[in-house]
Amino acid sequence: MSLLENRDDVKELVENLNFKEKVKRSLTLIEEAYEKYGDGLVVANSLGKDSVCVWDLAKRVNPKIRGFIVTTRFKPKETVQFMHQAVVQYPEIKVYKNDAEIPEKLYETDPDKCCDILKVEPTRRAIEDMKVTCWVTGLRCTEGRTRTDFKEVEERDKGLAKLNPILIWKEREVWQYLALYGVKVNPLYTEGYRSLGCWPCTHITTDENERAGRWIGTSKCGGECGIHTRPLKTNVAGDGI
Numbered sequence: 001m002s003l004l005e006n007r008d009d010v011k012e013l014v015e016n017l018n019f020k021e022k023v024k025r026s027l028t029l030i031e032e033a034y035e036k037y038g039d040g041l042v043v044a045n046s047l048g049k050d051s052v053c054v055w056d057l058a059k060r061v062n063p064k065i066r067g068f069i070v071t072t073r074f075k076p077k078e079t080v081q082f083m084h085q086a087v088v089q090y091p092e093i094k095v096y097k098n099d100a101e102i103p104e105k106l107y108e109t110d111p112d113k114c115c116d117i118l119k120v121e122p123t124r125r126a127i128e129d130m131k132v133t134c135w136v137t138g139l140r141c142t143e144g145r146t147r148t149d150f151k152e153v154e155e156r157d158k159g160l161a162k163l164n165p166i167l168i169w170k171e172r173e174v175w176q177y178l179a180l181y182g183v184k185v186n187p188l189y190t191e192g193y194r195s196l197g198c199w200p201c202t203h204i205t206t207d208e209n210e211r212a213g214r215w216i217g218t219s220k221c222g223g224e225c226g227i228h229t230r231p232l233k234t235n236v237a238g239d240g241i
């Protein structure tokens with residue numbers, strides 16, 4: 001039976017599989033999806049720990065697998081530098097960005113709109129431009145309050161599959177993988193961040209919740225930028241600024 005059929009209980013898998021079994025399952029998910037979607041399978045890379053883990057797994061399945069990075073004008077300089085290194089090492093990664101003019105401090109007055117313009121729009125563009133039929137993400141169901149209901153394989157947009165191959169991994173298992181396989185990570189983690197994003201919306205906290213440092217002081221606190229929740233097959237141009 002193919003893992004792409006999504007038959008297993010995600011919560012049971014989180015607790016019952018050991019590290020080695022999880023790695024094997026993730027590789028199998030990517031392998032099966034690559035067999036099905038071929039070059040239409042593309043990895044979304046946010047340059048955080050989960051993304052670099054998925055990127056490394058994908059490269060083990062097939063070095064030809066492509067990727068895209070969505071960046072914004074508000075990414076910390078360390079992340080930008082890390083991105084440049086990744087693109088030099090992997091020319092099969094394309095970078096997308098929205099340089100449209102937006103109101104000053106939109107991230108404070110309307111962070112949903114800000115993310116929609118700076119993150120969701122370029123993601124939609126990447127999917128269209130790279131002819132993506134299956135995008136691969138580093139989403140994990142133990143990461144925070146907004147991430148508990150996802151599946152390993154989804155089709156939120158008709159004609160666009162979404163593969164979350166490390167959905168059942170815990171934070172510790174991601175770090176275990178990165179350490180054991182010598183995967184380079186964004187240097188900002190040495191500062192104490194646990195989840196990385198744009199600098200105005202990312203803070204270091206001691207909260208239990210891994211994403212608690214995201215969008216502190218707004219209704220989005222610990223939440224989502226929208227790429228996992230908003231439709232990705234429609235044109236953002238109509239949304240306006």
Ligand code: SF4
Nearest residue numbers: 107111114115198201
């Ligand atoms: S994370 Fe903050 S700065 Fe970045 S796009 Fe979203 S609201 Fe804007």
